[in-house]
Amino acid sequence: MTLLEKLNQDMIQAMKKKDKDTLTVIRMVKASIQNELIKLGKEHLSENEELTILSRELKQRKESLQEFTSADRADLADKAQFEIEVLEQYMPKQLSIEETEKIVEQAIREANATSMKDIGKVMGKVIPLTKGKADGSQVKQIVEEKLK
Structure with a gap:
């Protein structure tokens, strides 16, 4: 199952559960993948390319989390932390x-x-x-x- 297929399944589940926060994160990742497909002029991305996109999205959220935390913006930091947790579900097992x-x-x-x-x-x-x-x-x- 490709990442896009998994995201589509999870998006349907989030809609059924009326989980707007998770749905928003999934849609952002799907948009990034679609943009990359258009940019590269491909119909499908390799697993490595999908991983690159996920890693980039995760890195952006982690940087945002640091900035929000240092600026004492707990509300935004909590949102960024939630997005990180959703994205990490799609990442491969992390090395120790x-x-x-x-x-x-x-x-x-x-x-x-x-x-x-x-x-x-x-x-x-x-x-x-x-x-x-x-x-x-x-x-x-x-x-x-x-x-x-």
């Missing part, structure tokens, strides 16, 4: 820190990385393996710690 560290260590060995100068090589190997499964900033932080 230990699993991410193992991937990073393997990439460092494969790239023969010895210093921070090699961060690009390591990230180039790590990102495809962790895309959508781990937070990019967390991955970068682990890579930097291991290369110090």
